[in-house]
Amino acid sequence: ISERDAAALARADEAARADELLVERADALVDSDPLRAVALLKQLRPASSSWVQAVGTFDSALSRGVARGKVAHVAGRGTSLGVSPDGRSVISGSDDGKLILHDPTLTKPSRLIATLDKQPDEIVWTDASSLIVVAGLRAFRVRLDGAITPLDTGGRVSAVVESTSRQLAVISKENGLRVLPADGGTPIRVVPEAREAVRVATGWVWTLADAVVYAADGAQPITLGQYPNLPIAVATDRDRRRFAVGFFRGPVIEWELRPDGPVVRGEWTVPAIVQVSYIGPGLLALGDRRQQWLTPKREPVDASLLDTVLVRTTTATCGFASGLGGGILAICSYGTHRIGTLADRISGLVLADGHLVAATRTGTLLSWKLDRLLPRRVPAPAGSSPLALGGGRIWMTSRSGLIAVEIATGVITQLGEPGNALPCFGRDHAVLASMTGSTSRITSIHATTLERMVIAEGVTNYACWADQERIIVVKGASTLEVIDLRKPGPPVATVSSAEMPFSVMARGHWMALAMKGDRIERIDLDTQARIELRVADARQVVVDERGRLAIRARDRVVLWDNGKLSEVPIAGIGPVHVNPAGLVVISGDQSLTVIDDHGQTRSFATAREISVSNEQPFVAWSENHGVTVIDLGTGLMRRIAGDVNQVGLSPDATQLWGNAGDTILVWSLTQPDDPQSLRGLLDRETNAIVQRGSTKVELPEP
Incomplete structure (x- = not known):
């Protein structure tokens, strides 16, 4: 029996050492190949004690662009995404006709909402319980309980321009712009000759064959200019306060909405315009031969990714876009950041609950946690x-x-004279010391409101308390005072x-x-x-x-x-x-x-x-x-x-x-x-295989 027990202990020690070596090998690969590092971790035994160390390696890999993945649809021509108004849910649709509800982390079970007989080309949420889906050039209202209602839009639908609880705006080449009640019916506004249209903060902008038109809510349309050159692209920024129009042979013109109406903000010569898009901090113009930042940055972007913007989504400081080259480019106020190099093309992209969620053409969903990928950048x-x-x-x-x-916001506040220091910083207060000759004046600053209060003068030395909410000051050669930063007043000791x-x-x-x-x-x-x-x-x-x-x-x-x-x-x-x-x-x-x-x-x-x-x-x-x-x-x-x-x-x-x-x-x-909760991964050009219904991740041999 003792020999058997000794042999069992030896086998356990050998297995534990093998697990340790596996984690060490995975950790060594994090920088060069984070996906393969995670794939190695999947080989750990479920009961291994090395999972404690594996958590750190896994987290490091996620911060380098490895996504959580899930196969949502069978292989097809493309997958569309829509995000709920509260950002806590995502719906995907593909050419299997299925509309499937997911959580943005891709860690919870998905739920089939409804099945259409055509591929959903566009998914737009209107409220917490329903959405508008464009499929087969028709618009449908789909409720989360599975009810499907065809909408009377008066003709074909290529895209949804706006969808709210009060009205629906759609556009198509055959029927132009049509603004309808939320559930379809008699149009509120019809512009049959409109080619492109966007909803801005105070009304509508549409392009004609030779003009750009602005219509404030409840007012008559105003022609912003007639042009001999065909306007082919129109876009609006995240706040809908600016919009831009690109013309076939150039230029690109940008307007800004002001109380007295739109005013031209800038004009740039970009020949052979294909597309204009607001992405993150500025406006990107795509020509048939080059890309150009127009505002506020004028630096080139990655042509292999953004020769055409297929999908995009934007936060206050960053925009995310993908094109024919595959992969995703984050375009932020401080520069650009490439997220993976996916072999499969991205066909859907949304921001939901702090996650960037993408859909590939073949029906796989990917989720990145944004605070792992992109740190905030503060100007120094x-x-x-x-x-x-x-x-x-x-x-x-x-x-x-x-x-x-x-x-x-990057807003800078000046708080003191030259020579100041910051010896203490607690949850609520900062402390600065201002030198005056051989002594200091100690000031308490509220960390949120920046309110300041002088709490001690004539100080020759000081030190912070362990909880950072008190400060010890020395006056003269031998008098020590303890001051509570939360209750300025006489010393507490x-x-x-x-x-x-x-x-x-x-x-x-x-x-x-x-x-x-x-x-x-x-x-x-x-x-x-x-x-x-x-x-x-x-x-x-x-x-x-x-x-x-x-x-x-x-x-x-x-x-x-x-x-x-x-x-x-x-x-x-x-x-x-x-x-x-x-x-x-x-x-x-x-x-x-x-x-x-x-x-x-x-x-x-x-x-x-x-x-x-x-x-x-x-x-x-x-x-x-x-x-x-x-x-x-x-x-x-x-x-x-x-x-x-x-x-x-x-x-x-x-x-x-x-x-x-x-x-x-x-x-x-x-x-x-x-x-151990991972359900699948897909990143880089190693083409990890995500197996449905299992936690297994397979990689081809290098």
């Missing part, structure tokens, strides 16, 4: 350096003082020490720390009780969550725990940080050591730029054109693509920032997906 003024992230802003120092840049100036302090519990040379003093702020220690070569003192003192000395950390002293040797020792997982010691040899509550140590290879969270057990560092984030509590490690030279974590470790020179990148650190 010349000469500035980032300090912290919080309150929806990046806080920076610059030649003109402390500034706060709003992440969502005052301590004096004639024997030893408070020249160095640390974050901690309800205690103060002072250090001079090799003498360290610990003072209880309630009882004024004092404990004095002597540590040779002492350079820094901190106190952790348990009240344990840690003194950084030469090549070692000295721990004081309720009167007991112990030492942890660390070569090339650097700064010591307090973290919920323990004391984090950064070394000069590009490594960090974690000392837990029991004095046990763990080491990790890192890089030079390291950020340690105060509230969560997270550490981040930049290396090799990317950022590594590790959860010290679980050992989960994630790698995020991004060429940055400095990183930082938000106070609650839900966001990460990286300094990329003239731009600050901001990532959202959401909870990683479980790789």
